[in-house]
Amino acid sequence: MPTTVFDQFTRRTADVTAQLTTLGIPLTTLGIPLTAPAPPPADLNPADPWASSYPVPVDRSTLAWCTAVTMLADHHHTGIDRQVLAADALLRELGVCGLAQLHSDLHAGAPVDFRFTRCPYCSGIGEDPAQPTCGEVGCASCLEYVGHYHVCPVCCGEDFQPEWFAEERVTELEELLADAIEEREERASLRYRIRARLCRRTVRT
Structure with a gap:
């Protein structure tokens, strides 16, 4: 059982990574590596608004990707293997900030008030869980009120209170x-x- 909120993030990533590793061993036809390969370069067609312009490989061991695939799997009541490509696309196209859009979409497009709904990425602490904490870095306390760079990119520092x-x-x-x-x-x-x-x-x- 995690003792701190930050322990929950480590456990979330470890759980998803373990599931991916397990799925990748017996399902040789599926083969889910921990790093999604970059998609083939798309033909540059300005008339096609859906053409992807982000041929970036996705690291499936990051907290953001693990959060996205967990949210999708929980919402659709499926295993994470069914949501791998959707999580890849989200992180490739929108990055970490896309988790806020995903959260809103899963709420039928309604705006999400993170003061009442726990942020899926930072679990309501308001800081970016992928960055070191202010205490670890030794940030001045006055920086807390001036748009500090540790602020969660999904909920933008809204406290779950x-x-x-x-x-x-x-x-x-x-x-x-x-x-x-x-x-x-x-x-x-x-x-x-x-x-x-x-x-x-x-x-x-």
Whole structure:
């Protein structure tokens, strides 16, 4: 059992790497090496917007790739071997920041508020888990407030603190609900007045 949040990242990478290694031994026809080969260079066709322009090999032992393939496999309820190429494409085309787009896509395209939803890459600590911590490097504490380079590239440093933001969120939701009720009552009142006026006209005629 991991003792710290950073231990979780090491375990996540080790678990995925072990699964890939296991899959690559018996499935000789599948063959999943830990480094994805670079795709063949695409014909430069400016008329084809889908032509890939990123012939970069992908390291399948990085935390970002392991996070992407885990998110995809969990969402689609499949083994990671079914999501290897999708994770390759994501990291090749969008890099680590593509994890935020992937997270949003898996939420049906809705924007993800990382104050309430734990960041899949940094698990809510707000720092880039692939970089050394400020304590290890010895960064000045004042750098914490000036866009420090250790900030997580996926959630951009948003703290996962639902208990801190919950009261504010509940207040906002109550205001939205009150506005919706008031608007519904106004519409109902308008419908009643229109119906009453139409009934009066019908009676007169």
